[in-house]
Amino acid sequence: EPEVTQTPSHQVTQMGQEVILRCVPISNHLYFYWYRQILGQKVEFLVSFYNNEISEKSEIFDDQFSVERPDGSNFTLKIRSTKLEDSAMYFCASTLAGEQSETQYFGPGTRLLVL
């Protein structure tokens, strides 16, 4: 069964450094998403992406964040200058269509720790 993959599984970085989290969505999916979960808190929506553009973003997704689909398979989340509060689990997801009822397929997550 096809699945979403994410790399790395864990990342430790120093405050102020840039990080890039990588995701490979399911190959025929067209819509891509990033979520984060701070330890002990709810999973929160960050951004959705379709047709090489951001289609929606939350208040969390400020200028420090960016997303890109650099080739036909990867979908990346970049944090330009990490803060301590960026420490979280980051999940990537993809869907075939952009409907409300679509099942989102999630990756296993990248645990980011900012020191």
Next chain:
Amino acid sequence: AQSVTQLDSHVSVSEGTPVLLRCNYSSSYSPSLFWYVQHPNKGLQLLLKYTSAATLVKGINGFEAEFKKSETSFHLTKPSAHMSDAAEYFCVVSDLVTGGFKTIFGAGTRLFVKA
């Protein structure tokens, strides 16, 4: 405003006994409702979803959930717990908003299964 409340952060059952994981929601329109399960070091996996068809939804691994609009609930049940059911369970609402839809997660319920 949309919200999802999972009433129990932890549920502990004995193997072979019924499972009940509770979820209440609020939404503006006609929501789609999902239950996802997350095993350690794995991505979130869809158990089942409700999308305005039958109110009793059957999912994988013997789980089912009933959409009760009058009670704004979507509780997850299983007649007989298995050790492999031990995991974190998320209730998720996808609701229409202007220009698209919004996905909101519950805080999660960790299910423990005792031998």
